[in-house]
Amino acid sequence: xxxxxxxxxxxxxxxxxxxxxxxxxxxxxxxxxxxxxxxxxxxxxxxxxxxxxxxxxxxxxxxxxxxxxxxxxxxxxxxxxxxxxxxxxxxxxxxxxxxxxxxxxxxxxxxxxxxxxxxxxxxxxxxxxxxxxxxxxxxxxxxxxxxxxxxxxxxxxxxxxxxxxxxxxxxxxxxxxxxxxxxxxxxxxxxxxxxxxxxxxxxxxxxxxxxxxxxxxxxxxxxxxxxxxxxxxxxxxxxxxxxxxxxxxxxxxxxxxxxxxxxxxxxxxx
Numbered sequence: 001x002x003x004x005x006x007x008x009x010x011x012x013x014x015x016x017x018x019x020x021x022x023x024x025x026x027x028x029x030x031x032x033x034x035x036x037x038x039x040x041x042x043x044x045x046x047x048x049x050x051x052x053x054x055x056x057x058x059x060x061x062x063x064x065x066x067x068x069x070x071x072x073x074x075x076x077x078x079x080x081x082x083x084x085x086x087x088x089x090x091x092x093x094x095x096x097x098x099x100x101x102x103x104x105x106x107x108x109x110x111x112x113x114x115x116x117x118x119x120x121x122x123x124x125x126x127x128x129x130x131x132x133x134x135x136x137x138x139x140x141x142x143x144x145x146x147x148x149x150x151x152x153x154x155x156x157x158x159x160x161x162x163x164x165x166x167x168x169x170x171x172x173x174x175x176x177x178x179x180x181x182x183x184x185x186x187x188x189x190x191x192x193x194x195x196x197x198x199x200x201x202x203x204x205x206x207x208x209x210x211x212x213x214x215x216x217x218x219x220x221x222x223x224x225x226x227x228x229x230x231x232x233x234x235x236x237x238x239x240x241x242x243x244x245x246x247x248x249x250x251x252x253x254x255x256x257x258x259x260x261x262x263x264x265x266x267x268x269x270x
Contacts, residue, residue, distance in 0.1 A: 028239040051240035068219035075201035087152030109146045113206040139207040155189030
């Protein structure tokens with residue numbers, strides 16, 4: 001009975017959090033009259049794909065999605081490359097100064113993007129990078145890099161240093177020991193952190209909307225913003241656009257849910 005009770009409670013909580021996602025998909029399939037009906041309908045009476053056809057034919061959502069994937073993928077690769085050296089050093093070097101550096105990295109996550117976007121805009125304008133995807137990639141990396149460093153440090157700390165020492169006794173250099181021993185053992189952490197960094201970059205809005213004015217370069221987050229204004233809101237097409245935008249995120253979580261959970265809880269009891 002206790003197991004069934006906990007399962008029921010978990011199902012209710014999950015339904016509570018997933019209902020907005022269902023409502024988004026359901027609203028995308030409704031006609032305009034049903035979408036504005038009062039009281040609202042939980043299930044579309046006459047499902048239609050008109051809104052999806054509209055966003056693909058008129059709003060060029062394919063270009064927005066391609067930009068989002070390019071930006072997110074680039075940020076993920078750059079973040080993991082830069083975080084690897086810093087996280088490995090913090091995991092292997094034990095000193096007061098390393099603890100100070102770690103605290104500084106953790107505190108840098110507190111700074112919100114709206115606070116940083118103005119000085120970044122000035123810097124990128126002086127460098128001639130405004131209206132380039134490189135500016136958004138660099139700006140977003142500053143947001144994801146501290147998170148990746150902290151998470152990768154935990155991953156590297158779980159790899160016994162004795163394995164590296166044994167490899168060095170056998171003739172490997174420190175670099176080769178890291179590449180052949182530590183890196184393969186940390187692959188689960190890289191998968192989890194890479195997925196989370198990708199999702200953080202995928203949903204970034206402040207930097208793209210501030211640094212990109214060319215519509216051909218903007219990601220889907222900025223494209224979705226165009227459906228809602230002060231005087232007009234196209235909720236039907238907005239829900240269809242949001243459905244297409246969110247679906248890759250849901251697929252990633254469904255495919256990697258076990259690894260994400262195990263990666264985030266690894267070492268929690270150590």
